[in-house]
Amino acid sequence: MAAQRTRLFQILVFFMCLGSFSALAQSSGTIRGTVRDQKTQEPIIGASVGVVGTTIGASTDLDGTFSLSKVPVGTHTLRISSVSYEAKNVPGLQVEAGKVVVVNTALADASASLGEVVVTAQRRTNTEVAVISEVRNAQLVAVGVSSEQIVKSQDRDAAQIARRVPGVSIQDNRFVLVRGLVQRYNAVMLNDVLTPSSEVDTRAFAFDMIPSSVIDRMMIFKSGSAELPGDFAGGVIKVYTKRAPEENFTSLGIQAGYRNGTTFQDVQKYKGGKYDWLGFDSGKRTIPDNWPSRINRDLPLTLQAAYGRQLPNNWAIRSGQAAPDLRLSFSLGRRFEIGEKQVGTLTSLNYGNYHVATTPNLTFYELGANRDATNAEYEDQAYNNEVRLGVVQNFWLRLNNRSTLEFKNLFNQLGAAETVIREGVDKVAGNDVRSYSERYESRSIYSGQLIGNHELANNKTTVNWVGGFAYTHRTEPDWRRVRYLRPTNVMDGDGVPVPFGAATGSQPVLTDASRYFSKLNERVESVALNVVHQITQDSTNKEGGIKLKAGLYAERKDRDFSARWFGYTNVGNTGATGSGARLQPIDQIFSLGNLTGQNGGFALQEGTDPNDVYTASNTLAAGYASLTLPLGKFTGVAGFRGEYNDQIVNNQLRGGGTVKGGQRLFSPLPSLNVSYNLSDQMLVRAAYAATINRPEFRELSTFRFYDFNLNADVQGNASLKTAKIQNVDLRWEMYPSMGEQITLGGFYKHFNSPIETFMNSSVGGANVLGYSTVNTQSATSYGVEAEVRKSLAGVSGSRWLQRLSLVGNASYIFSRVELGDYVMIPDASGQVKSTYVGDTQTRRRPLQGQSPYLINLGAYYNDDERGTQVSVLYNIVGPRIFAVGNNDNPTLYEVPRNVVDLVLTKRLAKHWELRAAWQDIFNQPVQLVQDTDRNGKYSSNDSSYRSLRRGSSTTLGLNFIW
Numbered sequence: 001m002a003a004q005r006t007r008l009f010q011i012l013v014f015f016m017c018l019g020s021f022s023a024l025a026q027s028s029g030t031i032r033g034t035v036r037d038q039k040t041q042e043p044i045i046g047a048s049v050g051v052v053g054t055t056i057g058a059s060t061d062l063d064g065t066f067s068l069s070k071v072p073v074g075t076h077t078l079r080i081s082s083v084s085y086e087a088k089n090v091p092g093l094q095v096e097a098g099k100v101v102v103v104n105t106a107l108a109d110a111s112a113s114l115g116e117v118v119v120t121a122q123r124r125t126n127t128e129v130a131v132i133s134e135v136r137n138a139q140l141v142a143v144g145v146s147s148e149q150i151v152k153s154q155d156r157d158a159a160q161i162a163r164r165v166p167g168v169s170i171q172d173n174r175f176v177l178v179r180g181l182v183q184r185y186n187a188v189m190l191n192d193v194l195t196p197s198s199e200v201d202t203r204a205f206a207f208d209m210i211p212s213s214v215i216d217r218m219m220i221f222k223s224g225s226a227e228l229p230g231d232f233a234g235g236v237i238k239v240y241t242k243r244a245p246e247e248n249f250t251s252l253g254i255q256a257g258y259r260n261g262t263t264f265q266d267v268q269k270y271k272g273g274k275y276d277w278l279g280f281d282s283g284k285r286t287i288p289d290n291w292p293s294r295i296n297r298d299l300p301l302t303l304q305a306a307y308g309r310q311l312p313n314n315w316a317i318r319s320g321q322a323a324p325d326l327r328l329s330f331s332l333g334r335r336f337e338i339g340e341k342q343v344g345t346l347t348s349l350n351y352g353n354y355h356v357a358t359t360p361n362l363t364f365y366e367l368g369a370n371r372d373a374t375n376a377e378y379e380d381q382a383y384n385n386e387v388r389l390g391v392v393q394n395f396w397l398r399l400n401n402r403s404t405l406e407f408k409n410l411f412n413q414l415g416a417a418e419t420v421i422r423e424g425v426d427k428v429a430g431n432d433v434r435s436y437s438e439r440y441e442s443r444s445i446y447s448g449q450l451i452g453n454h455e456l457a458n459n460k461t462t463v464n465w466v467g468g469f470a471y472t473h474r475t476e477p478d479w480r481r482v483r484y485l486r487p488t489n490v491m492d493g494d495g496v497p498v499p500f501g502a503a504t505g506s507q508p509v510l511t512d513a514s515r516y517f518s519k520l521n522e523r524v525e526s527v528a529l530n531v532v533h534q535i536t537q538d539s540t541n542k543e544g545g546i547k548l549k550a551g552l553y554a555e556r557k558d559r560d561f562s563a564r565w566f567g568y569t570n571v572g573n574t575g576a577t578g579s580g581a582r583l584q585p586i587d588q589i590f591s592l593g594n595l596t597g598q599n600g601g602f603a604l605q606e607g608t609d610p611n612d613v614y615t616a617s618n619t620l621a622a623g624y625a626s627l628t629l630p631l632g633k634f635t636g637v638a639g640f641r642g643e644y645n646d647q648i649v650n651n652q653l654r655g656g657g658t659v660k661g662g663q664r665l666f667s668p669l670p671s672l673n674v675s676y677n678l679s680d681q682m683l684v685r686a687a688y689a690a691t692i693n694r695p696e697f698r699e700l701s702t703f704r705f706y707d708f709n710l711n712a713d714v715q716g717n718a719s720l721k722t723a724k725i726q727n728v729d730l731r732w733e734m735y736p737s738m739g740e741q742i743t744l745g746g747f748y749k750h751f752n753s754p755i756e757t758f759m760n761s762s763v764g765g766a767n768v769l770g771y772s773t774v775n776t777q778s779a780t781s782y783g784v785e786a787e788v789r790k791s792l793a794g795v796s797g798s799r800w801l802q803r804l805s806l807v808g809n810a811s812y813i814f815s816r817v818e819l820g821d822y823v824m825i826p827d828a829s830g831q832v833k834s835t836y837v838g839d840t841q842t843r844r845r846p847l848q849g850q851s852p853y854l855i856n857l858g859a860y861y862n863d864d865e866r867g868t869q870v871s872v873l874y875n876i877v878g879p880r881i882f883a884v885g886n887n888d889n890p891t892l893y894e895v896p897r898n899v900v901d902l903v904l905t906k907r908l909a910k911h912w913e914l915r916a917a918w919q920d921i922f923n924q925p926v927q928l929v930q931d932t933d934r935n936g937k938y939s940s941n942d943s944s945y946r947s948l949r950r951g952s953s954t955t956l957g958l959n960f961i962w
Contacts, residue, residue: 029069029070029071029072029073029095029096029097029098029099030067030068030069030070030071030095030099030100030101030337031051031067031068031071031076031078031093031095031100031101031103032065032066032067032068032100032101032102032103032246032247032335033065033066033102033103033104033105033246034060034063034064034065034066034104034105034246035047035049035060035064035065035066035080035082035105035106035107036064036104036105036106036107037085037106037107038106038107038108038109039108039109041106042064043060043062043063043064043065044060044064044082044085044107045060045061045062045064045455045459046059046060046082046401046459047059047060047064047066047080047081047082047085047107048079048080048081048082049066049068049078049079049080050068050078050079051068051071051076051077051078051079052076052077052078052079052089053076053077054071054072054076056068056070056071058401059401060401061398061400061401061402061404062401062402062404062453062455062462063404065398067335067337067342067398069337071095072095073095073096073097074094074095075092075093075094075095076093076095077089077090077091077092077093078090078091078093078103080105080107081107082107084109085107085108085109086107086108086109087107088105088107090103090105100247100248100335102246102247104246139225139628139635139637139673139675140221140222140223140224140225140228140637140673140685140687141221141222141223141685141687141729141731141745142219142220142221142222142223143219143220143222143787143809144217144218144219144220145217145218146217175205175207176188176205176207176237177234177849177851178220178222178234178235178237179222179234179235179747179781179783179785179811179813180781180783180811180813180815180849180850180851180852180854180877180878180880181233181234181781181847181849181850182848182849182850183205184693184696184755185232185233185234185693186205186232186234186235186236186237187228187229187231187232187235187236187237188205188207188236188237188239189229189236189237189238189239190210190239190241190410190447190449190470191239191240191241191408191447191449191451191466191468192238192449192451192466192528193447193449193466193468193470193526193528194229194468194524194526194555195447195470195524196445196470196471196472196522196523196524196557207239210239210390210410210412214241214242214348214350214390214392214410215239215240215241215242216240216241216242216243217240218237218238218239218240219237219238219240220235220236220237220238221235221236221238222234222235222729222747223671223673223685223687223689223727223729224669224671224687224689224690224691224727225626225637225639225671225673225689226549226624226625226626226639226640226641226669226671227530227549227551227624227626227639227641228641229553229622230622230641230643230667230669230690230691230692231643231691231692231693231694232691232693233691233693233725233727233749233751241392241394241408241410242346242348242392242394243344243346243394243396243406244333244335244343244344244345244346244394244395244396245333245334245335245344245346246335247333247335248333248334248335249331249332249333249961249962250331250332250333250961250962251329251330251331251332251959251960251961251962252329252330252959252960253327253328253329253330253957253958253959253960254326254327254328254329254957254958255325255326255327255328255915255955255956255957255958256324256325256326256327256955256956256957257324257325257326257327257354257953257954257955257956258324258325258953258954258955259322259325259355259356259950259951259952259953259954260923260951260952260953260954261357261358261949261951262322262355262356262357262951263322263323263324263325263355264321264322264324265321265322265357266319266320266321266322267319267320267321267322267355267357267381267383267419268317268318268319268381268383268419268421269317269318269320269383269385269417269419270314270315270316270317270318270417270419270438271314271316271318272385272417272440273285273440276385276387276415276417276440277353277387278387278389278413278415279387279388279389279413279414279415279442280413280415280442281415281440281442281475281477284312284314285440285477285478286477286478286517287517287564288310288311291307291310294606294608295307295566295605295606297605297606300597301571301597301598301603302596302597302598302603303597304597304603304604304605305571305595305596305597305598305601305602305603305604306595306597307566307604308566308568308590308595308602308603308604309592309595311478311515311604313587313590313591313592314438314478314480315436315438315480315482315586315587315589315590316586316587317419317421317436317438317586317587322355322357322383323353323355324355325352325353325354325355325953325955326351326352326353327350327351327352327353327955327957328349328350328351328352329348329349329350329351330347330348330349330350331346331347331348331349332345332346332347332348333345333346333347340400341397341398341399342397342398343395343396343397343398344395344396344397345393345394345395345396346392346393346394346396347392347393348390348391348392348393349390349391350388350389350390350391351387351388351389351390352386352387352388353385353386353387353388354385354386354387354388355383355384355385355386356383356384356386356950356951357381357382357383357384357951358380358382358384358948358949358950358951359379359380359381359382359948359949360379360380360382360709360946360947360948361377361378361379361380361944361946361947361948362376362377362378362379362380362422362424362710362711362945362946363376363377363378363943363944363945363946364376364377364711364767364769364945365930365932365943367888367889374427375426375427375428375767376424376425376426376427376428376433376767377424377425377427378422378423378424378433378711379422379423379424380420380421380422380709380948381420381421381422382418382419382420382421382709382948383418383419383420384416384417384418385416385417385418386414386415386416387413387414387415387416388412388413388414389412389413389414390410390411390412390413391409391410391411391412392408392409392410392411393409394406394407394408394409395407395408402454402455402456402457403452403453403454403455404452404453405450405451405452405453406449406450406451406452406453407448407449407450407451408448408449408451409446409447409448410445410446410447410448411444411445411446412443412444412445413442413443413444414441414442414443414444415440415441415442415443416439416440416441417439417440418437418438418439418440418441419436419437419438419439420435420436420437420439420708420709421434421435421436422434422435422436422437423435425488426485426767427488428767429485430487430488431485431486431487431488432485432486432487432488432497432500433483433484433485434483434484434485434500435481435482435483435484435708436480436481436482436483436586437479437480437481437708437709438479438480438481439476439479439480439708440476440477440478440479441474441475441476442473442474442475442476442477443472443473443474444471444472444473444474445470445471445472445473446469446470446471447468447469447470448468448469448470449466449467449468450466450467450468451464451465451466452464452465452466460533460534460535460537461531461532461533461534462531462532463529463530463531464528464529464530464531464532465527465528465529465530466526466527466528467526467527468524468525468526468527468528469523469524469525469526470523470524470526471521471522471523471524472520472521472522472523473519473520473521474518474519474520475517475518475519475520476516476517476518476519477517478515478516478517479515479516479517479518480514480515480516481510481511481512481513481514481516481708482502482503482512482513482514482568482586482589483502483503483511483512483513484500484501484502484503485500485501485503486498486499486500486501499583500583501582501583502568502582502589504567504568504569504570504582504602505569505570506569506570507567507569507605507607508565508566508567508568508569508605508606508607509567509607510565510567510607510706511706511768512567513567513568513590514565514566514567514568514607515565515566515604516563516564516565517563517564517565518561518562518563518564519561519562519563520559520560520561521559521560521561522557522558522559522560523557523558524555524556524557525555525556526553526554526555526556527552527553527554528551528552528553528554529551529552529553530549530550530551531549531550531551532547532548532549533547533548533549534546534547535547535548545630546627546628546629546630547627547628548625548626548627548628549624549625549626549627549628549639550623550624550625550626551623551624551625552622552623553620553621553622553623553624554620554621554622555618555619555620556617556618556619556620557617557618557619557620558615558616558617558618559615559616559617559697560615561613561614561615561616561697561698561701561703562612562613563608563612563613563703563705564606564608564612565606565607565608565612566604566605566606566607566608567604567605567607568590568602568603568604569602569603569604569605570582570602571596571597571598571599571600571601571602571603572598572599572600580600581594581600581601581602590602609654609704610652610653610654610656611651611652611653611654611701611702611703611704611829611830612703612704613652613703614649614650614651614652614697614701614702614703615649615650616647616648616649616650616662616697616700616701617647617648618645618646618647618648618662618697619645619646620643620644620645621643621644621645622641622642622643622644623641623642624639624640624641624642625639625640626638626639626640626671627639633676633677633678634674634675634676635674635675635676635677636672636673636674637671637672637673637674638671638672639670639671639672639673640668640669640670640671641669641670641671642666642667642668642669643666643667643669643692644665644666644667645663645664645665645666645667645694645722646662646664647661647662647663647664647694647695647700648660648661648662649661649662649697649700649701649718651700651701651702651703651716651718651830652702653702653829653830653831654702654704654828654829654830655829659702659718659830659831660718661695661700661701661716661717661718661719661720662695662700663694663721663722665722667692667722667724668690669689669690669691669692670688670689670690671687671688671689671690672687672688672689673685673686673687674686674687681734681735681736682732682733682734682735683732683733684730684731684732684733685729685730685731685732685733685745686728686729686730687727687728687729687730688726688727688728688729689727690724690725690726690727691724691725691727692722692723692724692725693722693723693725693751693754693755694722694723695720695721695722695755695773698716699716699717699720699755699773700716700717700718700720701716701718702715702716702718702826702829702830703716704716704763704828704830706768710769710946711767711768711769712768712769712770712771713763713768713769713770713771714770714771714772715760715762715763715770715771715772715826715828715830716772716773716826716830717772717773717774717824717825717826717832718826718830718832719775719824719826719832720755720773720774720775721753721775722753723751723752723753723754723755723775724751724752724753725749725750725751725752725754726749726750727747727748727749728747728748728749729745729746729747730745730746730747731743731744731745731746732744732745736790737791740789740790740791741787741788741789742787742788742789742790743785743786743787744784744785744786745784745785745786746782746783746784746785747781747782747783747785748780748781748782749780749781749782750778750779750780751778751779751780751781751847752778753775753776753777753778754775754776754778754779754817754847755773755774755775755776756773756774756776756817756847756848756849756884757771757772757773757848757849757882757883757884758771758772758773758774758823758825758883758884758886759771759883759884759885759886759888759889759891759892760772760825760826760886761886761887761888761889762825762826762827762828762833762835763826763827763828769883769889771883772825772826774823774824774825775823775824776817776818776819776820776823777817777818777819777820778817778818779815779816779817779818779847780815780816781813781814781815781816781847781850782813782814782815783811783812783813783814784811784812785809785810785811785812786809786810786811787808787809788806788807788808788809789805789806789807790805790806790807791804791805792804792805792806800861803861803862803863804859804860804861805859805860805862806857806858806859806860807856807857807858807859807860808855808856808857808858809854809855809856810853810854810855810856811853811854811855812852812853813850813851813852813853813854814846814852815846815847815850815852816844816845816846816847817843817844817845817846817847817848818843818844819837819842819843819844820837820843821836821837821843822834822835822836822837823835823837837886842884842885842886842891844936845881845884845891845936846880846881846936846937847881848881848882848883848884849880849881849882850880850881851877851878851879851880852878852879852880853876853877853878854876854877854878855874855875855876856873856874856875857873857874857875858871858872858873858874859871859872866907867906867907867908867913868904868905868906868907869903869904869905869906870902870903870904870905871901871902871903871904872900872901872902872903873900873901873902873903874898874899874900874901875898875899876896876897876898876899877896877897878896879893879894879895879896879937879938880893880894881893881894882894882928885930885931889930890930890931890932890934891930891931891936892928892929892930892931892945893928893929893930893931893938893942894927894928895925895927895928895929895938897922897924897925897926897927898922898924899920899922899924900920900921900922901917901918901919901920901921902917902918902919902921903915903916903917903918904916904917911960911961911962912958912959912960913958913959913960913961914956914957914958914959915955915956915957915958915959916954916955916956916957917953917954917955918952918953918954919952919953919954919955920950920951920952920953921952922952923949923950923951923952924949925947925948925949926947926948926949926950927944927946927947927948928944928945928946928947929942929943929944929945930942930943930945
């Protein structure tokens with residue numbers, strides 16, 4: 001662990017030093033900018049740019065950008081020309097020593113007449129206009145969010161950003177769901193490279209790991225095409241981090257936050273490590289280095305107790321005051337010349353320290369007919385302190401007008417310390433219950449890409465290549481849990497309730513008194529090559545004509561997971577919990593004096609099972625080709641992608657023996673995208689694609705995990721197979737003006753063997769639910785979605801209305817599963833068996849995780865003169881199945897909640913900016929309910945299973961930019 005922390009700190013220091021070194025380089029007398037087509041706003045490649053009266057000149061590159069260095073101090077005129085365009089002069093450019101003058105302009109077609117020459121605003125990739133243009137010019141169904149819109153919303157990470165996108169919702173504050181489908185149906189790419197899963201239990205990428213300040217744009221592609229990964233059904237989510245800046249900048253930001261119900265309130269927490277404030281574990285929570293790989297249960301109890309004495313007695317829980325949330329940010333952008341080469345660097349450091357106190361309620365119900373009568377009722381006092389540390393270091397190098405190189409690096413460290421005190425009653429056993437959970441989770445993720453973009457000398461062929469490496473490290477060191485019990489309504493001789501006693505026994509039990517350690521390492525190496533050849537050129541559309549695309553993609557993914565746990569057991573005292581050392585409070589019960597291994601004391605025995613360890617690998621090789629063929633107003637893109645995938649998960653069964661999960665499979669994936677231009681502002685798209693959905697490593701493992709917050713066991717399923725999906729899309733799009741968009745579309749999907757989360761009666765226990773993933777027979781999903789981005793400028797003479805723009809999107813979705821009578825589901829040992837489903841509502845119902853509707857609304861007020869921006873945002877997601885039920889337990893639904901945010905940004909001076917936000921104003925509960933009446937849908941008759949309020953938050957921040 002110490003070596004791991006050292007490597008992570010070395011990465012941090014390395015990137016910071018590189019960024020700081022680049023800041024020392026400066027250029028003088030530079031004119032830099034971008035040249036675009038005035039009509040299409042596409043970059044013009046190869047345009048001649050020169051300073052009138054000098055020999056200084058250059059040509060624009062693949063992005064339409066240029067840079068003229070060593071321009072003499074003074075006032076100059078820029079001359080810009082290109083074949084088939086009207087030449088243009090840009091006068092009055094004041095060049096100062098050591099300064100950069102940015103000129104972003106556009107050229108008109110040679111057939112058009114030019115009036116007065118003006119310098120227009122640049123349409124960068126990170127603006128709303130740029131994203132809308134990218135969506136419009138894409139040959140498939142796509143949506144996106146720009147960095148410009150991110151700033152307006154004050155969203156702190158990629159997860160919060162994504163919920164602004166049409167047909168997108170968020171689960172557990174970090175997982176993205178597209179078109180109401182659970183996160184497993186998404187493919188996530190960071191700078192065009194697939195990301196590793198950040199979770200142990202699910203195929204998912206935690207979007208909360210990417211801070212919003214480093215995101216250039218987020219694009220979500222909802223229809224398939226040959227160049228996109230084939231493993232998706234909801235969407236391919238591409239997150240692009242920022243590139244080199246147009247001009248040098250430095251920014252500092254600080255933000256404090258107040259959360260209702262948490263900030264300045266007394267909370268219960270345990271003492272953490274000295275590096276918790278940085279998101280790193282100090283190493284004191286780890287298993288001692290001198291311990292054997294397994295502690296033999298046949299050893300004398302005194303020796304097993306001696307091992308227990310080597311672990312710290314860090315069980316004490318203390319009361320403290322929750323501090324305000326804190327966010328710090330620093331960004332540095334530099335652009336300069338080294339000889340004839342242009343270099344750009346972007347360095348970004350982000351730090352966040354957040355506090356959330358909640359009081360979740362957890363209720364279990366009787367099995368059988370009387371399903372609204374309770375078996376157990378609990379209320380938690382939960383406190384979570386989460387720290388995020390993020391570093392971005394990007395480099396950009398323009399070798400010449402035809403070639404650029406990029407080296408992008410993202411490192412994130414997340415640490416979360418959680419304390420939960422649970423109190424309630426177990427009516428079945430007749431006990432009052434008091435449980436404690438003290439947990440720390442550390443997640444580290446590094447993602448790096450080396451990217452090359454080249455245009456060949458024939459001016460018709462472009463080549464893009466990417467080499468990627470990603471690494472994920474996740475640990476849960478020393479997760480401590482203990483459960484105290486006492487008979488309900490039983491008094492002592494003085495009429496006082498008898499005391500609580502620890503629920504320890506003669507055998508180690510994970511849920512009663514234990515210490516749990518887990519570690520996951522995953523690394524991904526990937527390479528990609530993409531070639532685009534322009535066979536013919538359309539004179540009216542610089543991006544038109546017949547086009548051939550082809551490419552290769554290869555990826556190797558390896559995972560190593562291990563968990564160990566140890567349970568405290570009684571020695572010579574197996575009677576009632578209300579006797580002996582078991583009566584002592586949590587800070588004393590497992591002290592050195594009680595860990596004797598002798599009568600009346602405790603021993604620490606290992607309870608690790610063989611299936612608590614697994615290794616896995618995945619080899620993916622893919623190739624694709626597509627042809628873009630314009631026929632008048634029609635444009636068709638036909639493509640084929642072939643993916644060979646070899647997935648292996650090496651498992652052990654709890655009772656002994658081994659079993660392998662995974663498949664070796666070749667998947668042919670054809671696609672067709674057709675668009676028809678009704679006018680210059682309007683078009684219609686239709687698309688078909690065959691895609692797949694592979695099981696994730698954890699789902700194929702036999703590992704069984706206990707979730708304390710849900711009081712549930714999660715069991716893997718080694719028999720899972722790849723699902724096959726047919727996708728059809730139809731969408732009408734209208735672009736009334738630059739920056740405006742109106743779309744209306746529909747989609748249909750058919751799933752063969754979709755993977756769903758089921759309640760599993762074979763795992764779990766009394767008042768402990770069990771979950772597993774299974775293949776169902778088939779499913780269909782279809783719906784409609786609409787989006788509007790509209791500026792009110794010109795609608796009214798009111799200056800207030802002219803500064804207002806509206807954004808809205810909504811989706812309505814219907815889905816249906818045909819489960820069949822039997823499913824292959826694992827038992828507690830990991831063995832898979834064919835199990836009768838039984839309940840009719842379980843067999844024919846909506847797809848698990850599918851929301852029937854999603855709505856996002858936003859109003860943005862922008863007063864450039866006064867430097868004021870105000871945003872009001874609204875989001876709601878319809879009820880969705882959290883886990884499919886069975887004969888014993890009804891299906892669980894996640895309840896809709898209305899989320900409203902208010903954001904204010906005010907420019908105070910030339911370099912100062914004030915930001916304020918009030919988020920989740922209504923603070924409605926996050927709630928799971930069981931389908932008590934078994935009617936197959938969420939209704940008022942359903943009973944609450946788990947409910948909590950996170951609290952609305954108010955933040956106030958100050959940014960300094962120069």
